[in-house]
Amino acid sequence: MKDSNKHSILKTENLSIGYTNKKKKTVIASNLNIELQKGTFVCILGKNGIGKSTLLRTLSKVQPKLSGNVNIHGKDLNSFSEIELAKTMSLVLTEKLPESNLTVFELIALGRQPYTNWVGTLTKSDVDKIHKVMGLTKIEQLSKKKYYELSDGQLQRVLISRALAQETELIILDEPTAHLDVLHKMESFKLLKELASQLNKTVIVSSHEIHLALQTADELWLMTDKEFITGTPKDLIENKSVEKLFDSDTVHFDFKQQQFILKQK
Amino acid sequence: MNPKKSYRFTFVILIISLIALWFLNISLGSVSIPFKDIISSIFNGIASRDTWHTIVVNYRIPKAITAIMVGAGLSVSGLLMQTLFRNPLAGPFVLGISSGASLGVALLILGSSLFGGFAFVSTSNFGMAIAASLGSFLVLSAVLIAANKIRNTMSILIIGLMFGSLTSAIISVLAYFSSAEQLQQFIFWGFGSLGNLNWNELAIFGSLFFIGIVFVLFIIKPLNSMLLGENYAKSMGVNLKRTRNIILIITSILTGVITAFSGPIAFVGLAVPHLTKLIFNTSDHKILIPAVLISGAILMLIADMIAQLPLSEYTLPINAITSLFGAPIVIWLLVRKRKIYV
Numbered sequence: 001m002k003d004s005n006k007h008s009i010l011k012t013e014n015l016s017i018g019y020t021n022k023k024k025k026t027v028i029a030s031n032l033n034i035e036l037q038k039g040t041f042v043c044i045l046g047k048n049g050i051g052k053s054t055l056l057r058t059l060s061k062v063q064p065k066l067s068g069n070v071n072i073h074g075k076d077l078n079s080f081s082e083i084e085l086a087k088t089m090s091l092v093l094t095e096k097l098p099e100s101n102l103t104v105f106e107l108i109a110l111g112r113q114p115y116t117n118w119v120g121t122l123t124k125s126d127v128d129k130i131h132k133v134m135g136l137t138k139i140e141q142l143s144k145k146k147y148y149e150l151s152d153g154q155l156q157r158v159l160i161s162r163a164l165a166q167e168t169e170l171i172i173l174d175e176p177t178a179h180l181d182v183l184h185k186m187e188s189f190k191l192l193k194e195l196a197s198q199l200n201k202t203v204i205v206s207s208h209e210i211h212l213a214l215q216t217a218d219e220l221w222l223m224t225d226k227e228f229i230t231g232t233p234k235d236l237i238e239n240k241s242v243e244k245l246f247d248s249d250t251v252h253f254d255f256k257q258q259q260f261i262l263k264q265k
Numbered sequence: 266m267n268p269k270k271s272y273r274f275t276f277v278i279l280i281i282s283l284i285a286l287w288f289l290n291i292s293l294g295s296v297s298i299p300f301k302d303i304i305s306s307i308f309n310g311i312a313s314r315d316t317w318h319t320i321v322v323n324y325r326i327p328k329a330i331t332a333i334m335v336g337a338g339l340s341v342s343g344l345l346m347q348t349l350f351r352n353p354l355a356g357p358f359v360l361g362i363s364s365g366a367s368l369g370v371a372l373l374i375l376g377s378s379l380f381g382g383f384a385f386v387s388t389s390n391f392g393m394a395i396a397a398s399l400g401s402f403l404v405l406s407a408v409l410i411a412a413n414k415i416r417n418t419m420s421i422l423i424i425g426l427m428f429g430s431l432t433s434a435i436i437s438v439l440a441y442f443s444s445a446e447q448l449q450q451f452i453f454w455g456f457g458s459l460g461n462l463n464w465n466e467l468a469i470f471g472s473l474f475f476i477g478i479v480f481v482l483f484i485i486k487p488l489n490s491m492l493l494g495e496n497y498a499k500s501m502g503v504n505l506k507r508t509r510n511i512i513l514i515i516t517s518i519l520t521g522v523i524t525a526f527s528g529p530i531a532f533v534g535l536a537v538p539h540l541t542k543l544i545f546n547t548s549d550h551k552i553l554i555p556a557v558l559i560s561g562a563i564l565m566l567i568a569d570m571i572a573q574l575p576l577s578e579y580t581l582p583i584n585a586i587t588s589l590f591g592a593p594i595v596i597w598l599l600v601r602k603r604k605i606y607v
Contacts, residue, residue: 060500082499083502086500091496097493097494102548113490113501113503118486119482
């Protein structure tokens with residue numbers, strides 16, 4: 001028991017997520033009990049509007065929780081200062097970047113901000129780290145390009161590189177593969193899996209790529225209308241939890257293909 | 266290729282032009298003064314004629330310094346607004362901050378007839394500076410409170426424009442009830458002028474300007490992270506609320522004090538950041554902020570020289586000159602560089 005606690009990076013107790021405006025509380029999901037080990041690649045699956053993004057936003061303190069606890073390394077999320085949190089957790093978001101003249105190198109270099117001085121001067125060790133990250137994600141040749149010249153697939157790698165440059169144990173990505181073709185989707189998942197297994201990063205991804213998630217993830221968090229289920233892909237397929245993702249007359253889960261297909265009449 | 270080196274070269278050219286233009290600006294005016302007398306007035310404190318010395322020291326030098334501070338201050342405010350609102354159309358003028366300053370001054374000059382109690386408040390430059398600062402701070406806060414409630418950037422701009430219309434409307438009402446003399450004072454203030462300041466007022470202007478610029482240096486880092494949007498900035502350890510408040514305070518101090526002492530000068534705050542971004546082709550505020558400060562100062566010195574109509578007695582309103590000569594340059598640059606600047 002003690003040993004497992006040592007490696008636990010993220011833990012939630014009776015977490016309830018949603019929105020509050022004025023006096024009305026909109027609960028999107030409640031009673032979430034999560035315990036996540038270091039170096040795990042987690043995929044959050046669930047249909048549109050089920051609360052995947054809300055969960056990620058709550059875990060990354062972008063949005064306040066409704067009730068319950070979120071602990072990182074046994075410390076309450078709310079007691080983290082901005083800088084502490086920036087050194088613990090990095091984000092890759094779906095939102096479009098505002099227009100600017102940033103080059104790929106400059107964009108990734110922004111990830112070093114929690115460590116740089118008051119004007120953000122890059123030391124030699126910062127520059128080395130940025131180059132190392134670009135080598136890892138294979139984007140060195142893009143270094144001097146403006147970010148708006150990149151394809152969606154390249155930009156995704158750049159944004160992941162920025163998160164890596166931030167040197168955090170935890171990386172949270174909100175639907176990172178939404179605009180990508182099949183090849184780039186697979187490459188992204190492969191990269192994220194490698195980050196978890198080789199660099200011991202803890203990677204949390206929300207996604208609609210059920211097939212890919214089942215193949216690559218160490219752990220799945222399934223969000224359905226009724227429950228929140230966690231487990232390894234293998235277990236969740238075997239105990240038929242994956243089927244609960246879409247309660248519909250149109251699709252069903254096919255065990256052979258390991259994906260949802262149209263129901264044949 | 267070393268990008269830092271090419272920036273340094275551009276900076277050296279800009280600084281040399283700034284110094285050259287400053288001397289040129291002082292040399293030109295309605296009274297023709299030989300250059301060697303200008304130089305000896307500045308460095309030795311004497312000239313062939315006493316009047317020349319007085320003109321240079323008490324009139325031309327304060328005006329040239331004012332031009333530098335006005336140009337630099339408005340430009341840097343424009344840059345801050347563009348980064349904060351992540352919108353290239355933002356600037357102190359578009360968001361109604363200048364209108365706020367105008368409202369403050371209008372209340373002071375024109376309102377004294379409506380609210381007799383205020384009549385004892387002096388309409389000195391210093392009183393106008395306070396009124397304009399309060400006015401611009403009020404409008405900028407209102408825009409930002411609205412900006413926090415709505416995320417849509419376009420709506421924020423429209424709200425800024427609405428505040429602009431609102432303040433103009435109030436000014437119209439005030440103007441309706443004012444005397445011709447007060448109206449004239451207000452209209453002349455609206456033309457913009459760089460030459461109204463004596464050394465004491467310049468000292469006040471200079472200290473507020475200096476405070477504003479020092480604050481800017483401390484937010485270079487958060488400004489850079491805001492290039493990726495607020496959520497990313499926050500995830501990289503930026504205290505958004507504090508940064509936003511600092512930007513708010515700097516912009517209202519700078520635009521407020523500038524508008525008060527020199528009138529609502531249009532165009533500079535919007536255009537200079539764009540010109541600078543085109544020249545330097547970067548978004549790094551470490552480069553952009555000094556570059557925008559110098560470029561703004563240069564532009565204002567040139568505009569002032571044109572407004573002087575060299576060797577004539579007339580001085581055109583500075584507010585007209587900045588737009589008249591500046592706008593075509595920006596249009597030309599944007600059209601020419603269209604392919605690069607998305």
